[in-house]
Amino acid sequence: MNLDFQVLNQESYCIAKGLERVVSSAALLGEDKSIVILHGGERYILSITKLRKLILTK
Incomplete structure (x- = not known):
């Protein structure tokens, strides 16, 4: 199955x-392996693993 069809x-x-709002992980992460997300005064790290899984940690 081609990627465009999957998306x-x-x-x-x-x-x-x-x-209503769909955001791809590529749009969030870009070329980076992780980003910091601020939510409710707390910092969270969204990371992508070697197996291409997403992990959100505090």
Whole structure:
């Protein structure tokens, strides 16, 4: 299955479930392996693993 089709399927699924905003991990991470997210005065780290899984840690 090609990647563009997978992305469209995921976006269609989110829209069908009423999730209006879809953001790809590539848009969040760019070339980086991790980013810091500030939420409620706390810092969280969103990282991508060697197996391409996402991990959110505090």
